[in-house]
Amino acid sequence: MVTGATCFLPRADLDRLFAALRADDRTILGPAVSDGAVIYDEVASPAELPTGWESDTEPGSYRLRETGSSRAFDYVLPVTSWKRYTHPAFVPLTRARRDGSQVEVEAVLDPPPRLAFVGVRACEIAALDIQERAMRAGPIGDADHAGRRDAALVVAMECAAATSTCFCTSMGTGPEVRQGADLIASELDEGFVIRSGSATGAAMLAGLDLEPADPAQVERAAAQVAAVRTRIGDPVAVEGLPERLRAALDSPRWEQVAERCLACANCTLVCPTCFCTSVGVASDLDGQEATTERHWDSCFSLGFGRVAGDANFRPKVKDRYRQWLTHKFSTWFDQFGSSGCVGCGRCVAWCPVGIDVREELAAIAPVEGPRGPIPWPPAPDAGHAPAALTVVAPARHVTTSVVAVTQETANTATLRLATSDAALLAARPGQFVMVELPAFAAPPISISRIRPDGLDLTIRSAGPATAAIVALGPGAQVALRGPLGRGWPLESALGHDVVIVAGGVGLAPLRPVIEAVLADRARYGAVRLYLGARTPADRLFTAEMNALAGRADLEVAEIVDRAGPEWLGQVGIVTHLFDHATWNGDRVTAFVCGPERMMQATAAALTGRGVDPAAIWLTLERNMACGVGTCGHCQLGPFFVCRDGPVFSIAELGTAFGREGL
Amino acid sequence: MEPQQLIMPGRRSPRADAPNRPRIGIVKFASCDGCQLTLLDLEDELLAVAERVDLVEFAEATSRRSMGPFDVLFVEGSISTAEQVEEIVRLRAVSHRLITIGACATAGGIQAIRNWFELDEVRDTVYPGPTYVESLAQARPVSDFVAVDGELRGCPISPAQLREFLVSMVTGRRAQLPDEAVCLECKRRGVVCVAVADGVPCLGPVTRTGCGAICPAYGRGCYGCFGPRESANTTSLASWFSDSRSAPDVARLFSGFTAWSEPFRATIDARGGPPGQADPREESHDA
Numbered sequence: 001m002v003t004g005a006t007c008f009l010p011r012a013d014l015d016r017l018f019a020a021l022r023a024d025d026r027t028i029l030g031p032a033v034s035d036g037a038v039i040y041d042e043v044a045s046p047a048e049l050p051t052g053w054e055s056d057t058e059p060g061s062y063r064l065r066e067t068g069s070s071r072a073f074d075y076v077l078p079v080t081s082w083k084r085y086t087h088p089a090f091v092p093l094t095r096a097r098r099d100g101s102q103v104e105v106e107a108v109l110d111p112p113p114r115l116a117f118v119g120v121r122a123c124e125i126a127a128l129d130i131q132e133r134a135m136r137a138g139p140i141g142d143a144d145h146a147g148r149r150d151a152a153l154v155v156a157m158e159c160a161a162a163t164s165t166c167f168c169t170s171m172g173t174g175p176e177v178r179q180g181a182d183l184i185a186s187e188l189d190e191g192f193v194i195r196s197g198s199a200t201g202a203a204m205l206a207g208l209d210l211e212p213a214d215p216a217q218v219e220r221a222a223a224q225v226a227a228v229r230t231r232i233g234d235p236v237a238v239e240g241l242p243e244r245l246r247a248a249l250d251s252p253r254w255e256q257v258a259e260r261c262l263a264c265a266n267c268t269l270v271c272p273t274c275f276c277t278s279v280g281v282a283s284d285l286d287g288q289e290a291t292t293e294r295h296w297d298s299c300f301s302l303g304f305g306r307v308a309g310d311a312n313f314r315p316k317v318k319d320r321y322r323q324w325l326t327h328k329f330s331t332w333f334d335q336f337g338s339s340g341c342v343g344c345g346r347c348v349a350w351c352p353v354g355i356d357v358r359e360e361l362a363a364i365a366p367v368e369g370p371r372g373p374i375p376w377p378p379a380p381d382a383g384h385a386p387a388a389l390t391v392v393a394p395a396r397h398v399t400t401s402v403v404a405v406t407q408e409t410a411n412t413a414t415l416r417l418a419t420s421d422a423a424l425l426a427a428r429p430g431q432f433v434m435v436e437l438p439a440f441a442a443p444p445i446s447i448s449r450i451r452p453d454g455l456d457l458t459i460r461s462a463g464p465a466t467a468a469i470v471a472l473g474p475g476a477q478v479a480l481r482g483p484l485g486r487g488w489p490l491e492s493a494l495g496h497d498v499v500i501v502a503g504g505v506g507l508a509p510l511r512p513v514i515e516a517v518l519a520d521r522a523r524y525g526a527v528r529l530y531l532g533a534r535t536p537a538d539r540l541f542t543a544e545m546n547a548l549a550g551r552a553d554l555e556v557a558e559i560v561d562r563a564g565p566e567w568l569g570q571v572g573i574v575t576h577l578f579d580h581a582t583w584n585g586d587r588v589t590a591f592v593c594g595p596e597r598m599m600q601a602t603a604a605a606l607t608g609r610g611v612d613p614a615a616i617w618l619t620l621e622r623n624m625a626c627g628v629g630t631c632g633h634c635q636l637g638p639f640f641v642c643r644d645g646p647v648f649s650i651a652e653l654g655t656a657f658g659r660e661g662l
Numbered sequence: 663m664e665p666q667q668l669i670m671p672g673r674r675s676p677r678a679d680a681p682n683r684p685r686i687g688i689v690k691f692a693s694c695d696g697c698q699l700t701l702l703d704l705e706d707e708l709l710a711v712a713e714r715v716d717l718v719e720f721a722e723a724t725s726r727r728s729m730g731p732f733d734v735l736f737v738e739g740s741i742s743t744a745e746q747v748e749e750i751v752r753l754r755a756v757s758h759r760l761i762t763i764g765a766c767a768t769a770g771g772i773q774a775i776r777n778w779f780e781l782d783e784v785r786d787t788v789y790p791g792p793t794y795v796e797s798l799a800q801a802r803p804v805s806d807f808v809a810v811d812g813e814l815r816g817c818p819i820s821p822a823q824l825r826e827f828l829v830s831m832v833t834g835r836r837a838q839l840p841d842e843a844v845c846l847e848c849k850r851r852g853v854v855c856v857a858v859a860d861g862v863p864c865l866g867p868v869t870r871t872g873c874g875a876i877c878p879a880y881g882r883g884c885y886g887c888f889g890p891r892e893s894a895n896t897t898s899l900a901s902w903f904s905d906s907r908s909a910p911d912v913a914r915l916f917s918g919f920t921a922w923s924e925p926f927r928a929t930i931d932a933r934g935g936p937p938g939q940a941d942p943r944e945e946s947h948d949a
Binding site for chain 1: 710711714828830833836842849851855856860864893898902
């Protein structure tokens with residue numbers, strides 16, 4: 001019986017529970033007083049618990065108060081959340097070595113510690129589940145997180161007190177603990193009523209050999225938590241909240257809250273579900289021995305939205321506040337099938353200027369406010385149920401060798417890489433790889449040719465890492481992680497006319513499309529290739545494209561923004577190439593890649609010609625870093641570009657495409 | 663000056679026997695020498711660093727002197743005299759990359775607090791015999807006079823950031839010198855927020871990280887020695903402080919090692935300048 005009888009654990013016997021947890025080879029983590037606050041830390045014995053401490057919180061304020069009570073769990077919530085242990089602030093990722101031309105990158109995956117979490121609140125159990133779904137969604141989950149979460153034993157403690165910042169009742173996560181814990185306890189003056197919530201918990205409880213709880217004790221525990229519910233009330237109107245927020249993307253309130261918001265990131269770092277990270281690189285002086293480590297990061301920092309060339313997707317604080325709030329309460333549903341907020345109120349209490357998310361929600365997305373139109377349809381794989389958690393494995397870093405380097409333009413080169421790795425060779429057109437050179441940050445690079453014996457990568461030197469990679473010569477090695485992302489849906493174009501529009505280096509991820517279509521030419525209708533470049537010197541794969549232009553079974557047209565005296569072709573933007581075309585758009589599937597503004601113009605021109613938005617596919621550039629949807633960098637509305645894209649249709653993106661600050 | 667990369671990206675690092683080790687200089691203006699001494703704090707790696715660069719000017723460590731040219735010149739200290747203005751202009755002309763180090767060079771330093779006062783008043787207050795004290799009216803950051811290619815913040819600078827900068831220079835990768843708030847470092851380290859839990863005024867939310875959140879880790883508020891972070895919203899933070907503090911008290915909080923850098927300076931200005939302008943000694947003197 002998993003949930004057996006409710007027992008009574010006398011206060012004096014709490015150390016027996018601690019002993020049982022230790023006998024199970026677990027380190028015990030629980031609440032302890034430190035520096036004027038309750039934090040989670042290692043607790044050796046019940047004597048280290050915050051007995052006789054309560055807390056008062058207000059927006060921007062937290063104060064501990066000594067009451068002299070004998071109770072140890074009346075402090076409500078610590079500043080730290082359990083993510084410090086399931087998703088630590090620093091996690092080593094790789095060890096790499098570069099010796100001459102030789103490169104080796106290996107994943108670091110330390111065995112998870114066996115921990116017991118003591119004193120877990122109902123809202124925190126919800127948070128553990130929500131973060132687990134985020135870290136294990138998509139085809140590849142996070143192995144470190146999964147290991148830690150699976151190895152943790154949860155001893156829940158129902159709340160007997162609440163503070164002014166609590167709102168679990170509104171978010172539907174508490175204060176009652178119903179499931180998700182191995183042991184579920186409630187504290188009374190004389191001790192604890194405790195029951196099991198899992199087979200592990202049941203075995204542990206049986207080992208303690210406790211007396212059954214008195215029905216009056218069970219009743220008192222229930223009354224206690226019922227009083228907490230009453231005290232909290234229902235401070236946030238959640239009905240229709242995701243839809244209300246979607247309709248409020250242009251609310252003037254974002255600007256107003258940004259005047260107060262420090263963008264200091266405290267709210268996201270104390271949040272028990274926020275999971276965003278960045279990767280740091282460390283190396284010896286010569287860059288021969290290098291390690292990477294991920295650390296907590298936040299969408300509130302300017303650097304989080306930064307991409308190559310110092311562009312930034314969220315330059316303004318109002319963009320960043322909107323990103324955070326709409327993700328927590330709206331796009332989280334699209335991505336993971338639940339709210340990203342559990343109502344613990346940490347973001348309210350620990351905001352240094354006391355911004356209250358409950359107030360902001362009411363002002364930005366009022367209950368009587370509009371609920372539509374929905375700017376984007378739900379993500380294709382929304383609503384991951386816990387049962388669908390991925391089986392996770394350590395990341396694979398495959399060493400490949402440079403066979404040849406072709407200089408395409410002044411700053412762009414194609415690396416011909418040799419590999420026998422089956423997964424890499426099975427890459428689909430439109431997928432990308434992370435290119436790892438020890439001591440450099442790994443850039444995401446689209447595959448520009450899939451060969452039977454390797455991959456071509458066409459790389460524009462846009463920063464130190466890409467510059468170092470294009471400077472590699474034949475015989476040098478480089479490690480790849482991938483293939484990643486969703487490729488071009490070539491099957492959707494079967495029987496259709498195909499229009500391919502490329503701008504500059506955007507031709508690179510489209511070349512596998514061209515090659516796949518030509519390899520299977522009979523199964524497609526007319527094929528038209530429109531190529532744009534800044535200047536004639538910026539044209540990519542010129543010999544190949546010239547050869548294609550000579551073929552009778554496809555149409556190739558080229559244009560440049562700025563011509564030189566030697567250029568006899570067309571001048572202008574790429575859409576000019578089909579402004580006066582006679583083809584009909586209703587049988588067209590289009591594949592587009594180039595600078596974001598070029599893609600916007602192209603999408604508009606194609607739609608204007610009658611091409612179905614669901615048949616216009618483009619590939620987005622974002623600051624993809626983890627490649628598997630767990631670092632948060634490349635989020636665009638309800639999507640992680642790395643995992644859900646980088647190829648999207650215009651219909652999928654809806655108004656998320658081209659919207660400033662998203 | 664032609665922007666030029668010191669080491670071509672991807673090229674293997676130069677060693678002592680390589681003829682093209684970068685020529686490095688370290689010089690100082692109005693400052694305490696603490697930042698340049700940070701190089702000596704690299705201890706374990708100091709000799710290895712010395713093998714990879716050609717240290718041609720570093721008065722704290724070597725008697726070699728050089729008038730330039732420099733591949734990289736580290737500059738400590740604020741510009742406080744007319745001679746220093748001439749010298750920094752000369753040094754800029756002989757340096758491919760000029761990197762300012764520390765609060766004095768990047769923000770004017772603690773001595774820039776005098777920028778709010780009459781020079782004569784300050785001079786008479788500080789020196790018993792001010793006859794031979796020659797000074798500009800203001801102590802100012804190097805970037806007020808010449809173009810600067812990069813900066814290391816702090817009072818003093820962080821050895822870890824200096825090492826990171828040197829590694830990036832030698833390997834050709836981008837230095838990871840975050841411009842975010844100190845708060846991120848506090849939270850990653852598990853430091854309890856002194857502002858929220860104790861009501862201690864803390865500049866962490868508007869100050870650039872890099873120190874490792876030392877002050878909050880010891881229970882005191884950040885006093886901003888790394889200067890303003892990106893998106894520093896001093897208006898909001900100062901307004902929050904003002905709920906329980908007088909305007910001079912709030913101005914005092916921002917009047918530290920980087921007081922002269924915006925937006926700290928504007929925040930101080932909005933509250934009538936740094937406290938101390940009406941020095942009691944001055945008042946009695948006038949009377």
